[in-house]
Amino acid sequence: MTWQQDVTSPEWRAAVTAPRRTLASRVEAVSLDGQSLGDVPCTGVRVSFDGGQAESWRGSFALVDPAMVPVSTTSLLDGRSGTMLRVWWRILTTAGWMECPAGTLIVEDPEVTDDGTLSIGVPGLDVLSVARRGKYGASVVQVGGMTVSAALQRLFDTVAPGFPVSIAPSTATLPASYELWDRDPAEDWTEIAAMAGMVVRTDRLGTITVRPDPDPSAVVADWQEGPTCPVVELKSGTKTSTIPRRVVVVSTSPDVTPPVVGVWTNPDADSQTIVTEQRIESSTVTTVAAAESLARMSGERWARPQQSVQVTVPARPDLGYRDPVALTRHQAGVSGVYRVQSWDLTLSGPDDAPALMPVTMMVRQ
């Protein structure tokens, strides 16, 4: 069975929500082309996942095995070896051990400390953070008239050859003239992917993926207060300071003289305490109608209070970005279906107590 089949199996679902769980983890070294290079003896791992960020994954690894001290360019922890570390979170189910990847990170710049006992610390980076360091060099990459998929394939072939990339097919095409040469490649790939309504992210296996944001509808976890509630701690914040009284959009395109201005006034801003004015300068707006439309869209986007919720639960790194979770705690004024934005996973050795996991939900209005 593949891990994808594992995490959708009834045994997995029963095991992750069971009141008694037996957990383990392992760290596997993989080459850029996906070949497994064997397990790495890590004594501690931290993985932070934030699906809302362009670089979704961060982490760090701790090791004590002197054999892991990098001594050449092919050593696993040497950034030049093209090695990624894949974290597997394991749980004992009625059908035996099952596992799910909790991030695949590039490791670079390890630090070795020796005070009699050796320790190695190495940060883990999102594949995209390494890919964006590559530039176009002296070349100008022509992607005009290509489909979004083909243009992104050419972009990644140029800035990050050899990195695993998976691009969803798209029929949207770029303008006839479109050159890549000077900007941060991350700005380019974000902009090109957005033309087809897609985002560029790194998946759990360290593959750069280009596809629309996921939009799962089934509730994957029931964390409402009650006899079986796993939530140990809940933090909730409500933000009203972002509600605008007025939004002003001003065109900055040199082709538009005089500049056009669009204004949206919050019809609910009768409260004297709503004083925020939002000002947007846009180079793409060329008409008053467009400026007013942008002002209205932006105003309505921020017109209601923002609620942010963070909970602490026993580890569930199988949760993905935007997975719906039912959450209720009347005393704290939290109720409804929230979507997962980010989580932090801490893993350590077999004699350390399994750590709890903070999960931050997407902001709701």
Next chain:
Amino acid sequence: MPVTVRGAYSGKVSPAGWTTIAWPAGTAEGDLAWVHCGGSLSPLGPDSFGWIPVGHKAWWKILSASDLSASLTVSASHVKLVTFTGAGQIGRTSSQSGLTIQTNGSVLLVDGARQSSGMAPATWRRGAEWQDENNWWQAVFAVACDAGYVSLPGVASGTDCYSYEVQPPSTTYPPPTLIEPAAASHVDATLPIVMSWESPHKTTPAGVDDQYQVKVVTGGTTRWVKADGSLSTTEWSIPMSGTGVLSISLPASTLTANAAYTWSVGTQWVSGWVWSPERALYPDTPPTVSTPTVSSPAGDLSPTVSWTASPGTGVITAHRVWILPSISNDASAALWDSGVIQNAGTSITAPPSTPWTNGQTLKAWVQVYQSGGVSKRASSGAFGATFTVSWTPPATPTLTVTAGSPVQVVVSGVTVGNVVQIEQALDGVTWTPLTSRTATATTMTVTSVLAANGTAVKIRARQGSIVEGVPMTSAWSTVQTVTATPDGCWLVDDADRATSLKVSPVTDTRRGIVQGITATYGLGATRARVDSTPQAGERGELVLATDTLVERAELLAWLKDRSVWWIVMCPDDGQPHRPIRAARVSPPEWERLAQTALSSIYHLPVSWVEQA
């Protein structure tokens, strides 16, 4: 059928933005439509699917019935729309008033703009010139043309032009794709030659044959291959069915040996015969190779294989040799495979590290290659001339086992310098190593603490010598069984389990299972949730007593030299404890710090954790 203009529309959109345009009169399904959406708006193009961007703010599409059921909707400040009949696609484009047309029967379409009127003669213009939102003059022109460089005649200076090549549909039919033999292959002329190709016909109805011709040409002479592989001096068609790979086999010696040929395959379409590119083919006389002879004296682990060879054409370039059991006819079962060696050598020696079986009947295969790559293989076993690799192994040692704690094992009949390997089955079933040592006398005595566990333990031994750098082992000795009562507390080296040290434990404390456990109570929960790691053996702290500083130093040195060892605790009422394979986790500096809390400086604390 040449491309012709069906109709055209152009004009200003006021106010700029989304607008709908009626299709020009007569526009029909299958026509090609080209539309330019000009002006300062973002180039969004037509508001329907399937439009292909091309050139300057322009799109094209082969129109479907659903396209024609509604008007065209575009976003622009001004629009130019031309529809064509008999067109298949838009080919090249340029930002000048002309370009090189590739196909006869095409139309050159020129999209022009100029700040003042009169950009070109009206002969080729579609509709009138008109002024756009910025008061530039706009028009489109269409020129029917054949292949070659074509430009719009009489273009006024200062005219901005974008040219498009509107082509008729592609009507080329594909040829067969040749597969085997590869281009410029040398093949063995004394063997049948199989020629294969992929059929380009994907839609022939079942039960109907396609027509093929296979042509072989040498020195200006053309021959056609018949269905049976023989050659015809006149044109010969072969009816064949199938949409995948097709092939035909030429019997041995059909083609003249050592002549240079080309071959190609043609197939019939409605337009006539379409031929694949020609491929060179060289049917060569193969080399000859003698029956190999093998020199393999007893006690020699590196037999030498010799042969002679002469080329059929060219020169001998390489050889490859296999040694395999005489009963085998499969090269993958070879004990040794030399790989292809690029020289004209006539003998080779197999390495002694080959996994020989003493006295097994073997044969050698020799394959020689000549320039071009044609090869011939010969077997030493062709006339029953087999050989063996044989040697005299060391004598099987004798084993004597005496019960006690520890169990004493005496291996006799060994040769000085040989490696003696002793194994024990502590549960009577699973063999684990006891020790492996080089004999310094004809008898070797070792002890095993682990074997004194109160149950029947099996022990066996063998010896090995090194011949030509390869270890040769004797058979295992007769298995001896011993049941010995455990006694005392021991440390046993994990690498050499015949090395042990008797110790005196003072305390065995802080024993525990290695496992992490977290218990949490959720909000409103009525019972705990428990996350735990799997049990990973035991851990504990052992304090060992010594009588003298010398003894203490000896114990410390023993521990420092070994990272993993076994703890065998004193038995309880004669019942043994499970021996634990452990590693020390207390750092060396503890030895000094911990002693202050203990009554005697001769006490040595050892923290340990069990190893898998």
